[in-house]
Amino acid sequence: MTPVSSPSPHGQSPLRTVQVLGGGNAGSSAHVRSLAAGLVARGVRVTVCAPLDADHTYDFTGAGAEHVHVPRSSDPASVAVLRAACTGADLVHAHGLHASFRAALALGGRGTPLVVTWHNRAHAEGARARFLRLLERRVVKAAAVVLGTTSDLVDRARRAGARDARLAAVALPGQRTPVERDDPDRLRPKIRAELGATGRPLLMAVGSLDPQRGYDVLLDASRAWRRLDPVPLVVIAGEGPLRQVLQRRIEEEGLPVRLIGRRDDVAELLASADLALLPSRWESRSVLAQEALHARVPLVATSVGGIPELVGDAAELVPAGDAEAFADAVVRLLTDPERREQLKEMGLRQAATWPTEDETVAQVLSIYDELTQARPFA
Known part of the structure; x- marks a missing residue:
């Protein structure tokens, strides 16, 4: 009508x-x-x-x-x-x-x-x-x-x-206030258990499985995290043409990465994560970056496209395609709780400047x- x-x-x-x-x-x-x-x-x-x-x-x-x-x-x-x-x-x-x-x-x-x-x-x-x-x-x-x-x-x-x-x-359409969201502290243990991240850091990436997203570089970076104790788990939510290629690499190289397909509860998944990861070769106004800063989840992202002007200094930015730099940024954050807290507060301030x-x-x-x-x- x-x-x-x-x-x-x-x-x-x-x-x-x-x-x-x-x-x-x-x-x-x-x-x-x-x-x-x-x-x-x-x-x-x-x-x-x-x-x-x-x-x-x-x-x-x-x-x-x-x-x-x-x-x-x-x-x-x-x-x-x-x-x-x-x-x-x-x-x-x-x-x-x-x-x-x-x-x-x-x-x-x-x-x-x-x-x-x-x-x-x-x-x-x-x-x-x-x-x-x-x-x-x-x-x-x-x-x-x-x-x-x-x-x-x-x-x-x-x-x-x-x-x-x-x-x-x-x-960012439909952004709910913290009061309107489900209690993340209540959902967090359940979601982390479902994903297999109990007792280990959870690193969350979201986006279609296509070449632009840079997930091949993310898999390269994840090799470095295998030496950590406990080993962080990378979870990627999304579907796309590279699904089989990525899954084959994960299995053959024994990488600490899970592909969980397209999900309707991305906000809840993200709120349960220790870090958000954005390894893209190019992005405009990344929804993941915005959701992460709103949810007080520290973000490691590539310095491409619209990402720098979107997040300012409220995220760890690294060059696109540089697996070593990406891995180093993640390790630094996982071992530096003060920096993670700083990024959470800076993220909220940055999000308040968005339209x-x-x-x-x-x-x-x-x-x-x-x-x-x-x-x-x-």
Whole structure:
């Protein structure tokens, strides 16, 4: 059912926006859900164009938006569905490169303002990398405003020719306060026992099992921890194409690492850990980094992408791809309880500087107002 919007000021008809998602990683999908809820609460009519499974997972309709199923494809039929959904919209906001490209095709120069948010960047080499750069140039040429979730994504958009590129305010959606969470001290022993980490340090990593995440480097680093007593256990929550490769290495090399697949209780798992690990080759606004700092879990991460500006000095940062540096940082923290406590407090202070969901919606709405000032009156 399409939600009924609140009356708009000055007699204008309610603003109607279309939010476009492609495959949508967890961060961008959760962002769109949060954005939809905030916009609807402010009287904006919101349509979310996304695959059906995305609505099942993120419940855009539960946020008050209308959902239109658009497959993960740029074929003519999918573009036609998207074009129909965008008809009559005051503004279209696409999230991610491929969703932005489809939105540009669907709008076809009809004059509807297009806002694009880049949450991440694709990783490719050779011909595919050249193809993605062409897509980027096509998208930024069509967009009135490009929002990047990190400074380097903003710079990338400008290099691609964006006429207006800005740093996006992006909150960590649905962040619960300590009062609202289940008591971590009560759950901690149970979770650690389930994972096999009773009486030994628990090191937690979360993310899809793909090359970008740097889990091959994490496995290399874990060799150094076998000399510790007790031996720390590394637990990786996530699924992906490297599952079999990583599992084979763990078994053949006898590494103290467990792959536990995709989990719905990541916040609870993280709150039970002694350290959070982020060995990625590139990240934007890492959800794991944000969750770790909020949960007062010391973080060891690579100094890549948007990580340094996100965490500041509230984490141990090491070069990407350097297994020895990563292992050394972990060992130092495990043997230095004072430093761990310091990072916990610094993490909370750093998290307090991040945008709230209200601030995120306010920034987006101000951009929408800039681009739709000439809308007709009701």
